[in-house]
Amino acid sequence: MTAPAVGRTALHTPTRGRAARWYERLIELGLAGCGMTSILVTIGIVVILAHESKDFFAQVSLGEFLGSTKWTPIIGDHRSYGVWPLLSATLTTAAIALAVAIPLGLLAAIYLSEYAAPRTRKIIKPALELLAGVPTIVFGYFAITTLTPALRDYIPGLAGGNLLSAGLMMGIMIVPLVASLSEDAIYAVPQSLREAAAGLGGGPFEAIRKVIVPSAWSGIAAAITLAASRAIGETMIVAIAAGNEARFGFDPRQPGQTATAYIVDISKGETPHGSVAYQTIFAVAAMLFVMTLIMNVISHRLSRRLRAAARA
Amino acid sequence: MKITVKGLRASFGDHEVVKGIDLAVPSRQITAIIGPSGCGKSTFLRCLNRMHELVPGASRAGQVLLDDTDVYADDVDPVLVRRWVGMVFQKPNPFPSMSIKDNVVAGLRLTHRYDRKDAPGVIERALRQAALWDEVKDKLNDPGTSLSGGQQQRLCIARALAVNPDVILLDEPCSALDPIATARIEELLLEIRRDYTMVIVTHNMGQAQRVAEHTAFFLQGELVEFDTTAALFGNPRDPRTADYIAGRFG
């Protein structure tokens, strides 16, 4: 064990001092190396996705990829590589998920921060955290075994695997994310503004609608964008419950295959390294990465604006 | 008398900060409350329009009569009390999500009394009363937070005036402002004193002398002395008041 006195002895014994300094440098370099990992991983993702999808786009034009609505990459005589079937399913499930998660999450956040008694809050917050900790595979199981059969009693023509159940389940999964981030944003609204609203004779509901939510808006928008990014990148629920049929369309009652579910579908089978099928999943993943990256950047900007506003 | 306070006590948890105060606030005049920090003057003020109870753990006993109505009666809606008794706070707090003109009519919007047709007139009248109109008339759509501190505070006063209250409570409204901005606010208070009943908490004795007809001196949650401003400062009856205004403590 080196005693804290080493720093002092360094003044007297230059050799030990030099060794100690080298040791310090070495530690700092090691720690900086750990820090650099995050940059390396970021670069790694970009390079790997770009490298593997480069071969794909050498064979398939970007115009076909983004312009065609037929996705038959491994079966049939005429292979077609239009990504729209995957995209339509991704967008449909994400839209359903957001339609569930945004109102519920926002209402829950307002309830927790403005109305709930401290004791109620102490129960509901951990319960929502518990919901947030449920692995997505579990939601997938629940969607296929329980939610879909229940919905089929009410919605005629609902397929066994369908975008609706997957989207609804995803929405429930994302509620805690929206709720917790929105609550943080609402909590950051200075108390002085609540007092100003109350001092003008505004009731709590008016204050929430006209002062608190508008003041927290950039934070809430950040939460919603992040939720959208999560919905687009979510995999296991859609892989299990959405039907795994790559067909173009936005009808939530029909089966579909999202970008993520396609990657899982191909990965489950034996896909030789270097085959076109292998390359497609990288191209699809690259698209996914770009979509989520854009949303994450927007969300990041928005939440920075909230923090700046809260400081002012 | 506009406001009559009878045996008012207020606490945070177990800590009593206002210890039984009786006070009558005259109508359409300015009444100042002075006293060292922690004497309970702000809490007292916040009891007058039931803002005190918004703080978790806060409690209160005693009566506050507005004209002849007890604002703490069982069937009173505290939100309605605050429509008659408005408030201006220590730190200027315009709504950051709103423009200057939206800030002025924010109170009307919050109380479902906003009328699109009347709005321009209301905005101009309130801003003129708050002596801010000439400075902002060309930039009514700029954010309220873009103004200087003193302008923001006058905007907050305009916002309080726009809902047409009977009483305005001012909680050290100039403590965050420089002397010039302070002087402008004092001028405007004198300007509007005949139209509203105002109670101003201040740690600035000069301010009390400049604006208030009556002054109350608070010490450790109790009312030591209440008199006309001239009498309280010129000829204090209680030795503690004399010590305080002579600067011997606080």
Added chain:
Amino acid sequence: MRRPIDLTSARPGVFAEKAFVWLCRLGAAIPLTMLAWLLYRVAAAGVHRLSWSFLTDPPSQLDASTAGLGPALLGTLWLIVLTATIALPIGIGAAIYLEEYSRRSKLAGVLELAIANLAGVPSIVYGMLGLGLFVHALAMGETVIAGALTLALLILPIIITSAREALRTVKDGLREAALGLGATRWQCTRQVVLPMALPGILTGAILAIARAIGETAPLVVVGAVAFILYGPDGVDAKYTALPMQIFQWTSNPKRAFLDNAAAGILVLMATLLVINGVAIWLRNRYQSRRS
């Protein structure tokens, strides 16, 4: 003019307010009801399959009633140990660098941006990174170590973020005191800051590991196999994992296998609950000692 003061009439919007409060309650109640329904359904379907042999037996593709979680549990155990061994030192090191060595430097800004971005990358994209980098470019094949490395990268941003928060709770005065006594930056970190931040760092690390245990998508991509009779016998062995096994059973159309999936979910959720419980216990103990 004198207006009569009215403090008791119903003001406009009172009804809307009441309705809104109920709506807000609903916003919290609906997701929690779904959670309760989910837990109930999983328990009802799976609890009859729970037994010691279910935990230890190998899976079976033919007979659901003799199939078990043995290799999957072993695989998950291997993954946890390897993932933690890889991710914890790097993650904590990165956090120390950011908090203790390079606060507000330009590099720190870039690192922060990278970490914030990585935290938002979908887990399946980490799987693609693992597939391209570990499985193929580094020729590790579809082995436990490739899976663990992938999961380690996945939880790295979580570990870094929580460790930074823990380090930030240590007061600057203590650092200055140590440095003022002539301690070097590392001595100060090692002997003063780390011991104080350790419970917080561990709590975050445990929660991150819990996240890794439940991940399925990246493992599918980096080739955890769906059916295997033995647990791994080394870092270069083929493997399966708990969520993989659940996924495989969920994909099986036979009712009996779905019940197995439910039982597997019970095991998975119980594991996560215990782990989270430990983290919460640690956090509470730490907080009560501080205050």
